[in-house]
Amino acid sequence: MHPKVGKALYLGLQDLRGIHIRSHLSWLEQTQRLPVDELRQLQWERLQRTLQHAYHHVPYYRARWKAIKLHPDQIRTPEDFQQLPILTKQDVREHAKELRADNARGRTFHRFTSGSTGVPLGIEHSANSRAAMWAAKYRGHRWNGVDVGEKTVWVRGMPANGAAYAARRVDDWLTNGVRLFPGEIVPGLVTRFHQRLQRFHPRLLEGYASALYQMAKLMQELKLDGRALGLRLVVAGGEVLYDFQRTCLQEVFGCPVADEYGCAEVGIIGFDCEHGRRHIPVENVYVETQPCTPGIRARSSELIVTSLVNDAMPFVRYRLGDLGTIETQPCRCGRAAPTVAGLDGKITGLIRTADGRWLHDSVIRNVIYQIEQHRMGVAQIRFAQEEDASVTVEIVRGEHFHSETVEHVWRSLKALLGERAVVHIRFVERIPQKDSGKFCFFVSRLPESAREAGQVVGQDRGAPLSLSGNGSAHAS
Numbered sequence: 001m002h003p004k005v006g007k008a009l010y011l012g013l014q015d016l017r018g019i020h021i022r023s024h025l026s027w028l029e030q031t032q033r034l035p036v037d038e039l040r041q042l043q044w045e046r047l048q049r050t051l052q053h054a055y056h057h058v059p060y061y062r063a064r065w066k067a068i069k070l071h072p073d074q075i076r077t078p079e080d081f082q083q084l085p086i087l088t089k090q091d092v093r094e095h096a097k098e099l100r101a102d103n104a105r106g107r108t109f110h111r112f113t114s115g116s117t118g119v120p121l122g123i124e125h126s127a128n129s130r131a132a133m134w135a136a137k138y139r140g141h142r143w144n145g146v147d148v149g150e151k152t153v154w155v156r157g158m159p160a161n162g163a164a165y166a167a168r169r170v171d172d173w174l175t176n177g178v179r180l181f182p183g184e185i186v187p188g189l190v191t192r193f194h195q196r197l198q199r200f201h202p203r204l205l206e207g208y209a210s211a212l213y214q215m216a217k218l219m220q221e222l223k224l225d226g227r228a229l230g231l232r233l234v235v236a237g238g239e240v241l242y243d244f245q246r247t248c249l250q251e252v253f254g255c256p257v258a259d260e261y262g263c264a265e266v267g268i269i270g271f272d273c274e275h276g277r278r279h280i281p282v283e284n285v286y287v288e289t290q291p292c293t294p295g296i297r298a299r300s301s302e303l304i305v306t307s308l309v310n311d312a313m314p315f316v317r318y319r320l321g322d323l324g325t326i327e328t329q330p331c332r333c334g335r336a337a338p339t340v341a342g343l344d345g346k347i348t349g350l351i352r353t354a355d356g357r358w359l360h361d362s363v364i365r366n367v368i369y370q371i372e373q374h375r376m377g378v379a380q381i382r383f384a385q386e387e388d389a390s391v392t393v394e395i396v397r398g399e400h401f402h403s404e405t406v407e408h409v410w411r412s413l414k415a416l417l418g419e420r421a422v423v424h425i426r427f428v429e430r431i432p433q434k435d436s437g438k439f440c441f442f443v444s445r446l447p448e449s450a451r452e453a454g455q456v457v458g459q460d461r462g463a464p465l466s467l468s469g470n471g472s473a474h475a476s
């Protein structure tokens with residue numbers, strides 16, 4: 001389909017569903033050039049409107065804010081706003097019904113989170129919220145030279161059967177795209193997909209960072225020319241995009257790589273501009289940071305988000321569980337919106353060391369980076385901290401696997417986690433993705449109680465967790 005036809009068809013169909021992406025997008029393309037003060041003012045007005053709506057129409061907030069005797073009229077500064085209680089995933093799970101507005105009119109759209117940190121959450125979006133979220137995404141694409149309706153390749157989702165499969169195929173066609181499921185990234189299928197894409201001439205490749213990276217690496221191994229696809233942009237989302245993945249994607253596809261940061265609850269939270277900084281769509285979302293729980297030695301703060309567009313089920317001061325920082329220095333692109341930096345993953349991605357410290361899972365990234373740098377022939381690798389705090393490393397061997405890799409991984413982990421750490425290394429045939437199609441380099445199976453703030457501080461004072469015994473590496 002010609003991109004212009006694709007764009008008109010797609011936006012027209014969304015208009016029919018009541019999701020007016022076109023008008024939101026043109027508004028967002030005007031506001032993005034506002035001076036910083038005007039942008040802040042616009043965001044603050046939208047926040048105040050959201051708080052009034054939440055107080056008057058959402059039973060959960062009304063009850064909670066009344067209990068602490070705080071009315072939205074009293075919230076005049078960002079500091080006042082911080083007096084409002086934090087909304088947790090647990091709250092959303094337990095009070096989903098009371099979090100819905102009693103005056104929600106028209107059609108609403110139900111979505112589930114991917115459940116990266118546990119059980120998926122059911123979220124309700126208004127048509128306005130859906131339109132604003134999509135518009136923020138497409139604005140990001142346009143910053144990087146790709147318009148709505150351009151031919152797209154997705155590497156995400158899970159295969160469906162029957163009617164769901166047919167619906168997805170129609171959806172793919174209407175949005176001018178083709179799809180590869182992360183589970184299909186195997187030599188035979190990737191070779192066939194590469195041939196198909198050469199005929200299709202896509203402009204945009206989009207997917208989970210790990211799946212795109214996996215595909216790029218396999219293409220390198222199979223000597224398939226990624227640049228022959230003629231892509232203009234790769235957009236990685238849904239997971240943390242690590243530098244080594246970005247470098248690999250740029251090398252294989254020969255085009256810029258943009259990071260899209262967002263979630264099902266509030267939509268896009270940051271999108272890379274052409275200068276590689278993730279601007280916050282402040283028209284849609286209010287982002288704050290909070291220092292991490294004392295005792296947890298992560299570098300960044302926790303991000304707290306408030307949606308400014310979803311009247312059906314407003315999220316006010318929602319703890320996402322993501323770590324990051326907000327930067328306000330001017331960007332070379334000239335847009336005044338602040339940016340999200342230092343996205344290091346999830347608060348649940350913390351590793352307990354043998355002497356009772358907590359390390360951020362980005363230390364694992366360094367181990368993987370070294371394996372990449374030394375081209376040790378690892379096709380896939382995953383680290384898990386088990387319930388007893390031992391660490392299991394699963395490795396899928398690639399064609400040029402180096403026998404020293406096991407020793408290297410084992411030594412690196414001992415250096416990070418302490419000599420007493422118990423490390424098991426296993427060779428496996430394949431490491432499956434989660435049901436959502438996402439892939440995590442690190443999984444923590446430590447009981448939730450072990451990660452609670454009080455315990456962390458207490459144990460830091462000298463009662464180490466049950467990490468003991470002699471380190472051992474088992475290759476099986």
Ligand SMILES: [Zn+2]
Nearest residue numbers: 273277331333
């Ligand atoms: Zn910028």
